[in-house]
Each structure stands twice: as structure tokens, then as C-alpha cells.
Amino acid sequence: MPYRKEFISKIANLAVENRNKTGVLASIVIAQAILESNWGRSQLTVQANNLFGIKGSYNGQYVTMPTREWSKEKGWHTVNARFRKYPSWKESIEDHTRLFVNGVSWNRNLYKPVLEAKNYREAAQALQGTYATDPQYAQKLINLIESYKLHQYDNEKQPKSETRPKPQPQTQQTSGQAPSYHGFYYTIRRGDTLSQLAQRFAVPMSFLQGFNDIKNPNLIIAGRQLYVPKSYTIKPGDTLSQLARRSPKNYRELARINGISNPDRIIAGHSIYL
Structure with a gap:
């Protein structure tokens, strides 16, 4: 349908x-x-x-509606409940x-x-x-x-270990398709630390934190996917908004993570992480 x-x-x-x-x-x-x-x-x-x-309220906003619940004692039955409004x-x-x-x-x-x-x-x-x-x-x-x-x-086809993927031609993202990124994903294993992974992948730890929105670098969870950015050398004609299509971050976030003060001005020959 x-x-x-x-x-x-x-x-x-x-x-x-x-x-x-x-x-x-x-x-x-x-x-x-x-x-x-x-x-x-x-x-x-x-x-x-x-x-x-999801029940409850969101920033004080909610709606009350009937919902079906299951219990061993009553089987399926209807109750009125508050649900969050977004x-x-x-x-x-x-x-x-x-x-x-x-x-x-x-x-x-x-x-x-x-x-x-x-x-x-x-x-x-x-x-x-x-x-x-x-x-x-x-x-x-x-x-x-x-x-x-x-x-x-x-992202099933992304590597589940430190093995880097073979370069693939970059294509423009279309609606409903998983995007193609410059970096790759790694599934965190028990015992991994962010500093060890940064060293293993030769990526500054601050970039792993920035791209994955990690507030506490000492707390990463086994089983989660960690985006590992890769270095890219800016070419003449590149714009940050174009390069952002090859990154999970938008161009303003890319500028912040890479320390670029003006996201509308990038310099050919300089390296950034995507």
C-alpha cells in the first residue's frame, strides 16, 4: 500500500x-x-x-486516550491513560x-x-x-x-570490527535509503575504551566524541555503534554543505567539530574529518 x-x-x-x-x-x-x-x-x-x-507528559504536554492493555488476570482490557504530546x-x-x-x-x-x-x-x-x-x-x-x-x-554491511571498508563511490542520498558516509561504523565490544579506539583507528579522541555526541569519554556502551570519521583533504570547489552529505553531521556541526570558525569558508588543501 x-x-x-x-x-x-x-x-x-x-x-x-x-x-x-x-x-x-x-x-x-x-x-x-x-x-x-x-x-x-x-x-x-x-x-x-x-x-x-509513550505514556506521561512531554514538557508538560499530554493527551488522554483509551488504550488496550494485557494482563494474565484480565486478558485484553481497555483503560484511559495520559500519553506524551510532541x-x-x-x-x-x-x-x-x-x-x-x-x-x-x-x-x-x-x-x-x-x-x-x-x-x-x-x-x-x-x-x-x-x-x-x-x-x-x-x-x-x-x-x-x-x-x-x-x-x-x-547498516548491516558496515564492518563490525576495526577492518576498514573498501572505498565506495559516493552517491547522492535519496529518500528512504541509508546514507553513504566517508567514515564507517564500529560495534563497541566489552572492554573497549574510547582512547584505545582512537589510537586503533588513528583518529583524535575529540573527533570520536564529537561525531558520536559522547559527553563522558569514560562511558561507552558495548553493543552500540560508534561512528569513526576519516580524514578528508579539501579540494578546490568543495563546500562544507556538500561535504556534509558524506557525514552523519550537518555542515554547522562539521564546522564546530573541526574547529572551523566560518562554515561558509573552507580552504583547499586543509584536512577535515567527515
Whole structure:
């Protein structure tokens, strides 16, 4: 159905951008959004931009709606609940990720298995009984991911070790396609430290921090993907906005990370990281 393809195309870029920053699998984000929002057509999504059925309030904003819950005692039953209201889908996705990272007040590590999952199947299983009460929740997510090939947005073909990829021709990103970047992704292993990885990949640690939005360099999580930027020598005619297409960061963020005071003026022959 056309609206399904349109929904995936619209949310895929947001999910990939989120994956680049946090390591949360894009396929899981997209599949959950499909399932929880009925392809973006649910009343909750239309009224509150809430793609994931997250309850509570967001910056004091919420809507009250009926929802179906499952329990062993009552089976499926309907209750009224408050759900968070967001300005846009982008905030909904970011808040969804914060829930995975921060957990809930009574269990900060509730979603740690999701973050450390090696693939979408493990992540889906970790969500059953924690994120949703539906006993078929994991299988529903897996079916969506495999039916619509959502795992293509998990960067499966990127190296999972320090092996660098062979150079590939850069193509302009089109809607719904995973972007082609100058750098590559590395899946963090237990025992890794950011300083060791910086030395291994010959990248200044500050760039690993900047490209991955890492606030605490002493805290990296096994199972997450780390974007490893590569050095690029600026050529005559290059602009930072053009080069940003080959990076997970926009041109202003590239300027900040690379210490460029004027993002509209870059000098041929100088090196930057993308």
C-alpha cells in the first residue's frame, strides 16, 4: 500500500540519524513506530505526534486516550491513560531513545539488553514484557522488519570490527535509503575504551566524541555503534554543505567539530574529518 511505503520513507531518515547518534537499531525504531502508530495513522499520532505510545507528559504536554492493555488476570482490557504530546516526529523518536538509554525510575537498566543486542531479533525479544505487555510483541516486530526489509537501515554491511571498508563511490542520498558516509561504523565490544579506539583507528579522541555526541569519554556502551570519521583533504570547489552529505553531521556541526570558525569558508588543501 502506498501509504506504508511513504511512512517508511519519511521515518527512515529520522531513524538512521538517531541510530548514528545513539546506536539504537533503526529497524527496531521503524518497526515499533509502525506497530504503535498504525503506520502513522493512529489518533494518538495524528493528535500528539506520539509514534510509540509513550505514556506521561512531554514538557508538560499530554493527551488522554483509551488504550488496550494485557494482563494474565484480565486478558485484553481497555483503560484511559495520559500519553506524551510532541511538537514533531523527531522529538518523539529522540524521546523514545532516551527511554532506552535512561530506563525508568524504578529500573534504570530496564532496556539495557535492547542497547546491547547484537541484532534486531535480540532487540525485539528484549522489548517483550518490558516495553509492551503483548505476548506476541517481539514476533510482530520481527515480522515487520523482515517483511519490509527494515534491517537495511541497521547498516548491516558496515564492518563490525576495526577492518576498514573498501572505498565506495559516493552517491547522492535519496529518500528512504541509508546514507553513504566517508567514515564507517564500529560495534563497541566489552572492554573497549574510547582512547584505545582512537589510537586503533588513528583518529583524535575529540573527533570520536564529537561525531558520536559522547559527553563522558569514560562511558561507552558495548553493543552500540560508534561512528569513526576519516580524514578528508579539501579540494578546490568543495563546500562544507556538500561535504556534509558524506557525514552523519550537518555542515554547522562539521564546522564546530573541526574547529572551523566560518562554515561558509573552507580552504583547499586543509584536512577535515567527515
